Amino acid sequence: MDPRKHSLIIVVGSGGVGKTTLAAAMAASSAGAGDDTLVMTFDPSLRLKDTLGVGLEAAENITRVKTDTTGELHASLLDARRTFDRLIDRYAPDEEARQRILTNRFYDRLSSNLAGVLEYMASERLFEVAHEGNHDRIILDTPPTRQALEFLGAPARIVGFLDSGALRIALKPWFDKEGKLKATSKLGIVGRNVEGFLDRMVGLELLRDMADFFRAFAPLYEGFRERALQVHDLLRSPETMFVLVSGPGEGRVADTLFFARRLTEAGYNLGPIVINRVHPILDENDLKKPSEGHRLLAWLGRRDHNAVAELRDLVGDSHPVIEIPLLADEPTELKSLSALGKLFESRLDEELEGL
Amino acid sequence: MGTDQTDLLARLDQLQLLVVTGKGGVGKSTVTAALGVHLANRGRKVLLIEVDPRENLHQLLDTPPSGGEIVEAASNLWLQHIDPRQLLDDLVREKLKVGALVRKVLASPVHLHFTEGAPGLKQTAVFGRALRMVEGHGPKELPRPDVVILDAPASGHGVAWMAAPQLVSEVISSGPIGKMAAEIAAFLADKERFGSIVVTTAEEMPVQEVLELLKAMAIRLDRQPELVVVNSVYPPAPKPRAKDDDATRLWIRRRQVNEAELSRLVAGFDGPVVEIPLKPIDAGPLLVGVVGEHLTNAFEDNDGSP
Numbered sequence: 001m002d003p004r005k006h007s008l009i010i011v012v013g014s015g016g017v018g019k020t021t022l023a024a025a026m027a028a029s030s031a032g033a034g035d036d037t038l039v040m041t042f043d044p045s046l047r048l049k050d051t052l053g054v055g056l057e058a059a060e061n062i063t064r065v066k067t068d069t070t071g072e073l074h075a076s077l078l079d080a081r082r083t084f085d086r087l088i089d090r091y092a093p094d095e096e097a098r099q100r101i102l103t104n105r106f107y108d109r110l111s112s113n114l115a116g117v118l119e120y121m122a123s124e125r126l127f128e129v130a131h132e133g134n135h136d137r138i139i140l141d142t143p144p145t146r147q148a149l150e151f152l153g154a155p156a157r158i159v160g161f162l163d164s165g166a167l168r169i170a171l172k173p174w175f176d177k178e179g180k181l182k183a184t185s186k187l188g189i190v191g192r193n194v195e196g197f198l199d200r201m202v203g204l205e206l207l208r209d210m211a212d213f214f215r216a217f218a219p220l221y222e223g224f225r226e227r228a229l230q231v232h233d234l235l236r237s238p239e240t241m242f243v244l245v246s247g248p249g250e251g252r253v254a255d256t257l258f259f260a261r262r263l264t265e266a267g268y269n270l271g272p273i274v275i276n277r278v279h280p281i282l283d284e285n286d287l288k289k290p291s292e293g294h295r296l297l298a299w300l301g302r303r304d305h306n307a308v309a310e311l312r313d314l315v316g317d318s319h320p321v322i323e324i325p326l327l328a329d330e331p332t333e334l335k336s337l338s339a340l341g342k343l344f345e346s347r348l349d350e351e352l353e354g355l
Numbered sequence: 356m357g358t359d360q361t362d363l364l365a366r367l368d369q370l371q372l373l374v375v376t377g378k379g380g381v382g383k384s385t386v387t388a389a390l391g392v393h394l395a396n397r398g399r400k401v402l403l404i405e406v407d408p409r410e411n412l413h414q415l416l417d418t419p420p421s422g423g424e425i426v427e428a429a430s431n432l433w434l435q436h437i438d439p440r441q442l443l444d445d446l447v448r449e450k451l452k453v454g455a456l457v458r459k460v461l462a463s464p465v466h467l468h469f470t471e472g473a474p475g476l477k478q479t480a481v482f483g484r485a486l487r488m489v490e491g492h493g494p495k496e497l498p499r500p501d502v503v504i505l506d507a508p509a510s511g512h513g514v515a516w517m518a519a520p521q522l523v524s525e526v527i528s529s530g531p532i533g534k535m536a537a538e539i540a541a542f543l544a545d546k547e548r549f550g551s552i553v554v555t556t557a558e559e560m561p562v563q564e565v566l567e568l569l570k571a572m573a574i575r576l577d578r579q580p581e582l583v584v585v586n587s588v589y590p591p592a593p594k595p596r597a598k599d600d601d602a603t604r605l606w607i608r609r610r611q612v613n614e615a616e617l618s619r620l621v622a623g624f625d626g627p628v629v630e631i632p633l634k635p636i637d638a639g640p641l642l643v644g645v646v647g648e649h650l651t652n653a654f655e656d657n658d659g660s661p
Contacts, residue, residue: 014379014380015378015379015380016378016379016380016381016560016561017380045559045560045563046559046563047559144379247380249380251411251638255409279602279605280601280602280605281602282600282602282603286600291593292590293589293590293591293592293593293606294602294603295635296590296633296634296635297602297603297605297606298602299635300633300635301602303637326605326609328604328605328608328609329608330559
């Protein structure tokens with residue numbers, strides 16, 4: 001249950017809960033403890049981008065963050081399109097095959113719009129980097145929760161798709177030399193009607209282009225499949241630990257539990273659950289004349305702490321539950337990130353002792 | 356702000372389809388419900404459509420779950436939860452008609468993977484349904500809605516939803532699907548009939564995403580939202596004093612961040628912005644009522660006339 005004992009930490013959770021900042025904080029602590037650490041970010045804030053040195057110029061390169069820690073700290077930002085291009089480069093058997101894909105009119109659109117591509121590229125990039133083995137520890141930030149489920153499922157889905165009938169059907173040479181649909185050519189008048197129907201529905205040209213697209217990928221099929229399985233194994237390796245980050249607000253407790261269960265049921269190694277940005281307790285009775293604002297803050301503090309207590313109750317001893325306070329300022333400098341990292345670790349230690 | 360609000364009310368009274376977009380966790384559903392109640396109270400017939408699998412609009416309106424059906428939530432206000440997947444399957448049923456063929460297609464892995472993966476299809480289908488409701492092709496027992504409000508799924512990529520039908524119509528450029536997508540795209544391009552509302556909080560990341568969304572909307576769709584609603588704003592804070600407790604210090608700082616981010620937002624958007632203050636009320640019908648009152652006051656503020 002201790003992420004410090006694992007070399008790959010994957011931080012998952014809803015959007016807007018401070019996941020990326022926490023991932024960066026854990027990375028700062030890790031480097032501070034002497035381990036060469038890489039934090040792979042997905043969508044950092046502008047100031048965090050500055051601090052980590054990632055962003056447009058760095059593209060998806062791994063940058064070295066200047067720190068005075070004993071371990072090195074590196075950071076990167078995902079560039080899904082480039083990762084996809086590299087995947088093609090790696091598995092295309094020759095230049096001609098590569099060009100067929102890159103020039104297919106669907107490649108451009110699908111590579112940026114296909115549901116799950118972004119998430120799949122995040123896991124692919126992770127695999128590339130983990131394989132290079134240049135770091136003692138990698139901390140991966142992920143897309144927000146519902147998409148994160150896609151992220152985790154992406155390799156399996158790709159394999160599922162590749163193994164299913166879909167690709168086999170798509171790869172069949174549908175069109176004969178004259179450009180007529182083969183399946184229908186033997187059926188005479190009925191065949192012509194079916195062809196006419198399909199042409200009317202989506203246009204034969206579209207079908208031809210789609211068939212071309214799938215056929216262009218055919219030589220890469222084996223490689224993709226093998227790669228997807230490797231990523232799948234990496235995500236489930238004993239070296240890999242998941243940290244789930246949530247907020248204390250409305251409905252989050254149910255969502256958090258739901259996601260935690262899905263993760264463990266799917267065989268992933270879930271460690272701590274973090275409730276981030278918890279309002280402090282304020283006792284109105286301590287104030288001589290509580291204003292409406294003070295009463296609001298008191299309410300927020302009670303609401304948040306009730307949510308944490310409820311989650312602790314439901315989680316029991318199965319995972320450490322770590323509460324992180326709402327800080328006056330979002331940590332974006334190395335110093336404040338390290339401080340947050342230390343806070344996380346001291347609370348984690350308290351929890352681990354209690355378990 | 357006065358002229359803005361008059362225009363806004365006129366716009367809201369005229370538009371037939373409204374999409375409410377925003378990042379996860381900003382209170383979009385509460386604002387959508389409040390907006391629906393507001394418009395229903397003004398006498399418009401409102402249909403709220405929800406697509407998030409975690410169906411929760413019905414709880415905010417104190418109504419039994421829709422279960423896919425259109426349910427009446429209040430006077431002039433209806434609610435329907437839609438599964439986009441189901442809509443696409445229904446489309447196949449409708450277009451193919453032959454039962455055996457329909458079953459084969461729906462079960463085929465090509466269809467399953469294609470409809471899951473193909474960009475823009477589900478969004479197009481949902482808009483298509485909304486358009487049909489607005490044009491009076493819904494169930495006969497139901498009065499034709501004056502306005503459909505679509506609670507878009509939580510996402511930082513609101514533009515993807517609004518640009519989807521155009522994308523689909525470009526890829527599938529012929530046949531009834533292409534034609535349907537083109538019709539929907541034309542409707543979404545009609546500024547007299549379709550508009551969007553963005554919900555956010557006054558924090559750095561959400562405001563950053565809104566500014567980027569505004570840019571994307573301007574470039575790709577040549578339009579801007581009718582309104583930006585900024586939720587969960589901390590109340591004005593007291594002046595800092597040396598012996599302030601942690602909670603007060605936090606309040607002061609969060610209020611400062613809110614004010615800075617509000618300024619940043621207003622600098623990047625010249626349309627109406629409504630602030631909703633943080634309330635010590637749990638999400639639910641009571642909060643929806645309070646937010647609704649707030650919207651009503653804000654819309655009529657500085658205007659003199661309701």
